[in-house]
Amino acid sequence: GNSVTQMEGPVTLSEEAFLTINCTYTATGYPSLFWYVQYPGEGLQLLLKATKADDKGSNKGFEATYRKETTSFHLEKGSVQVSDSAVYFCALTRSSGSARQLTFGSGTQLTVLP
Amino acid sequence: DGGITQSPKYLFRKEGQNVTLSCEQNLNHDAMYWYRQDPGQGLRLIYYSQIVNDFQKGDIAEGYSVSREKKESFPLTVTSAQKNPTAFYLCASSMSRQSTDTQYFGPGTRLTVL
Numbered sequence: 001g002n003s004v005t006q007m008e009g010p011v012t013l014s015e016e017a018f019l020t021i022n023c024t025y026t027a028t029g030y031p032s033l034f035w036y037v038q039y040p041g042e043g044l045q046l047l048l049k050a051t052k053a054d055d056k057g058s059n060k061g062f063e064a065t066y067r068k069e070t071t072s073f074h075l076e077k078g079s080v081q082v083s084d085s086a087v088y089f090c091a092l093t094r095s096s097g098s099a100r101q102l103t104f105g106s107g108t109q110l111t112v113l114p
Numbered sequence: 115d116g117g118i119t120q121s122p123k124y125l126f127r128k129e130g131q132n133v134t135l136s137c138e139q140n141l142n143h144d145a146m147y148w149y150r151q152d153p154g155q156g157l158r159l160i161y162y163s164q165i166v167n168d169f170q171k172g173d174i175a176e177g178y179s180v181s182r183e184k185k186e187s188f189p190l191t192v193t194s195a196q197k198n199p200t201a202f203y204l205c206a207s208s209m210s211r212q213s214t215d216t217q218y219f220g221p222g223t224r225l226t227v228l
Contacts, residue, residue, distance in 0.1 A: 043204050043219035089156060101172070102217055104156035
């Protein structure tokens with residue numbers, strides 16, 4: 001079946017530090033890949049997505065590249081801000097079949113200190 | 115403003131009582147979803163609906179029921195059969211059943227069973 005494995009948190013960084021949150025997946029077929037962000041007490045917001053191999057998703061300074069050969073979709077940001085403190089979820093969907101499901105990783109808590 | 119509304123934000127119920135969580139969207143999306151989030155875990159799919167008057171069980175449907183009488187509404191009932199109902203419940207919608215479609219999330223309802 002499908003699964004997503006994320007780097008365990010919590011992750012604590014100083015402002016302007018470089019961020020990497022690892023995400024690897026297991027899936028049959030050709031899934032689409034997503035990063036969602038959840039701020040305290042709120043629902044999830046889409047951060048970025050990639051729908052095929054070698055695609056790079058980017059938004060608000062965050063980037064992730066769909067690597068089929070390593071089944072990975074690592075999230076990166078060159079210089080984090082205090083406002084980036086949140087929980088980040090990696091997720092995938094299958095591209096075939098009648099059942100449509102979004103499979104999530106367990107989330108990585110990021111805290112950025114001033 | 116287009117979006118997904120969930121109400122109430124916080125809900126308290128006594129053990130043994132059924133409770134219904136509201137989810138409304140004005141995005142004209144065909145597909146809607148209910149997820150459950152527990153502390154330190156990713157989201158798990160309860161039910162989803164790809165079209166009015168049709169819905170499918172997700173990974174953890176036991177103890178829950180849904181209806182989809184209108185395109186914009188997808189209420190979730192947590193029944194007394196659900197063994198551990200205290201959780202954060204998130205509703206989402208997407209334009210269609212295509213796997214590349216982004217799911218958009220509501221702000222969530224935090225249910226506490228006393």
